[in-house]
Amino acid sequence: MSRGSLTTIGMVAVAAGTQSRDAAQHYGMASQIGAAAWMAKYGRDDELESDYYGMEYMARAGYELQGAVELQQTFIKLSEGRPADFLSGLFASHPPSSLRVEANTAKAIELPTGKRYRQRYQVAIAQRKKDSPAYAEEEAAIAALNKKQGKEALAALDKAVALQPWEGSFWELRGHA
Numbered sequence: 001m002s003r004g005s006l007t008t009i010g011m012v013a014v015a016a017g018t019q020s021r022d023a024a025q026h027y028g029m030a031s032q033i034g035a036a037a038w039m040a041k042y043g044r045d046d047e048l049e050s051d052y053y054g055m056e057y058m059a060r061a062g063y064e065l066q067g068a069v070e071l072q073q074t075f076i077k078l079s080e081g082r083p084a085d086f087l088s089g090l091f092a093s094h095p096p097s098s099l100r101v102e103a104n105t106a107k108a109i110e111l112p113t114g115k116r117y118r119q120r121y122q123v124a125i126a127q128r129k130k131d132s133p134a135y136a137e138e139e140a141a142i143a144a145l146n147k148k149q150g151k152e153a154l155a156a157l158d159k160a161v162a163l164q165p166w167e168g169s170f171w172e173l174r175g176h177a
Contacts, residue, residue, distance in 0.1 A: 051100055055107040062114035069108055072101040134163035138170060145177060153177040 051068070058065055075097040137160035144153035157174040164170065 048100065048103055051104055052107060055104060055111060059111040059114070064116045065104075065108035065111055065113050067116065069101060069104045072097050072104055076101065131164050131167075134160045134167065134170070137163070138173065141173060141177065145173075150177055 137156045141153040141156035
């Protein structure tokens with residue numbers, strides 16, 4: 001935020017000193033694009049730093065570090081087939097996942113590894129899995145509302161409420177429907 005504010009102040013000061021209105025507009029546009037690219041670089045560096053410390057904290061907490069590497073590999077698989085042009089890369093606030101995989105793999109070698117705690121995770125997400133049909137009905141209701149199909153939305157929300165009566169967002173959405 002501080003970098004962004006200082007960049008904006010600097011751009012305004014230089015633009016104010018320009019002689020012509022056209023020059024000020026061109027300068028303003030060019031400086032905004034340049035500042036956005038410059039700020040995105042900091043976001044990428046910060047993301048790599050976050051991964052670095054995340055791996056440190058995982059090791060201290062006793063987790064298996066390979067999980068972080070596998071997560072980044074999953075991101076690579078999910079992004080396959082998506083177009084990646086120069087401008088998208090320039091303004092991306094996250095580094096390409098291959099860089100994160102390499103960095104996390106190198107960090108994992110340095111640190112002691114722990115356990116996966118798969119069973120503990122499964123217990124923690126069990127309720128969410130049980131509730132997933134209710135949330136699917138909520139999504140159907142939202143789609144129906146976007147098509148101005150109030151009766152269909154209410155029917156889907158009635159199913160959602162029957163499955164998970166304590167979810168306040170279902171009741172709120174039902175009120176809107």
